[in-house]
Amino acid sequence: KNIKRLIAVVITAVMALSFTACHKKNEIAVSAGDVEFTSAYYMCALINADAEAKSKVQESLTEEESSADEIDYYSKEIDGKKYEEWVKDQAIASLKEIAAYKLLCKENEVELSDEMATNAEQYASYYWSSYGYSYYYEPNGVSEETYTKFMKDSYYSEAYFNHLYDEGGEKAISAEDVKNEIHSQFVIADILEASYATDATDEDKEALKTKLDGYVTALKDGSKTFKDVYNDYNEITEDESNNTDTDTDSETSEPKDSYAQVLGGEDTVYASDYYDKAKEMETGAIELIEMDDNAGYVLIVKQDITADDYYLEALDSSGRHLIAD
Numbered sequence: 001k002n003i004k005r006l007i008a009v010v011i012t013a014v015m016a017l018s019f020t021a022c023h024k025k026n027e028i029a030v031s032a033g034d035v036e037f038t039s040a041y042y043m044c045a046l047i048n049a050d051a052e053a054k055s056k057v058q059e060s061l062t063e064e065e066s067s068a069d070e071i072d073y074y075s076k077e078i079d080g081k082k083y084e085e086w087v088k089d090q091a092i093a094s095l096k097e098i099a100a101y102k103l104l105c106k107e108n109e110v111e112l113s114d115e116m117a118t119n120a121e122q123y124a125s126y127y128w129s130s131y132g133y134s135y136y137y138e139p140n141g142v143s144e145e146t147y148t149k150f151m152k153d154s155y156y157s158e159a160y161f162n163h164l165y166d167e168g169g170e171k172a173i174s175a176e177d178v179k180n181e182i183h184s185q186f187v188i189a190d191i192l193e194a195s196y197a198t199d200a201t202d203e204d205k206e207a208l209k210t211k212l213d214g215y216v217t218a219l220k221d222g223s224k225t226f227k228d229v230y231n232d233y234n235e236i237t238e239d240e241s242n243n244t245d246t247d248t249d250s251e252t253s254e255p256k257d258s259y260a261q262v263l264g265g266e267d268t269v270y271a272s273d274y275y276d277k278a279k280e281m282e283t284g285a286i287e288l289i290e291m292d293d294n295a296g297y298v299l300i301v302k303q304d305i306t307a308d309d310y311y312l313e314a315l316d317s318s319g320r321h322l323i324a325d
Helices: 002-007 039-060 083-107 114-129 134-140 144-153 156-165 175-185 202-221 226-233 275-280 310-314 316-324
Strands: 028-032 035-038 186-195 260-264 286-290 296-303
Touching: 028 039, 028 083, 035 039, 035 083, 039 083, 039 134, 039 144, 083 156, 114 134, 114 144, 156 316, 175 186, 175 310, 175 316, 186 202, 186 226, 186 275, 202 226, 202 286, 202 296, 260 275, 275 296, 310 316
Parallel strands: none
Antiparallel strands: 028 035, 186 260, 186 296, 286 296
C-alpha cells in the first residue's frame, strides 16, 4: 500500500526550490521526538508533496485549462490553501507520519522484516535508475542513499500494522473475518480489453465488434476456452503461449486460473473500472461491454473467487487493511 502511494506520485516538473542550498550536508532540518530528518530527506518529502499537489491541481482543471501549454500551479489553491503552503504542510505531515510509526515500532520493539527492507531497496533502485527519479531528486540535493532511506522508512507503517493485526498480533483479526472481507470486497474475472486503433475506421470498429461477438458465442457454446480467445486476439501461437490452462489443480502458491484478474472497489489497491459490472454478474457469466468514451470493448468472464484458496493468501494483507485501517 505504501509502495502504491509512492508510485502514484506523478513526477512532473519539480519545484525550483533552493532549500538544500542553504543547509550543510546531513544538517538536521526537522525532528520529532528522537527521530531526525536531514535537509535532503526533507527535500524528498517536499518533492513528493509537490508532485501530489500538481496532481490535485490537474484533477481540478477545466478542459480548457488542461489543454493550455503551461499550467501556473503556483497561482492555484488546494483545500483553501495557497499552493506552496499546501506543499509545505503536506511535506511536514508526511514526516510526522513517518516519525510516528518509527517511534511506535521502537517502543514495541518492531523491526522491518528482511523482506520489507529488501523490497524497499529494490524498488528505490528501480525507480531511481529505470524511472529517472535521479534526474528530479539529485538536482534538488537528494542522493540515491537518502531516497532509499526515505523509501525504506515508508515501510514502518506496514510493520506496525502487522504487529497489531496479523495472525498472532496484539489485535489479531481472525482468519474467518479476513476471509469474509476478501470474498465480499473482491471478485475475479478473465478480462480481455480490445481498444480501437487510433486511426480505426468505422469498418475497422465493426470488424472488431464482429470478432468479439464471435468470441462470446464460442465461449458460451464451449468451443473455445478463454485461453483460446486470449491467444487468438493477441496473435499468440501455441509455442509462444505459457501453455497454462485456465483451470488447473495448482497449490495455493498460484491461482487455479492463470488469466484471472483481481478486481476491487475504488477504496482498494485493486480498484478497477470493471468491478461494479463484474460484481453483479453470476459466476461463469460472459459479458461484452463498451469502454468509456467509445474506445473499444471489454470481454469479461466472471469467475468464483471463493473457489480458489490462493486468494486467501494473496489478499490477506488487503483484507486486514480494509477491516482495520
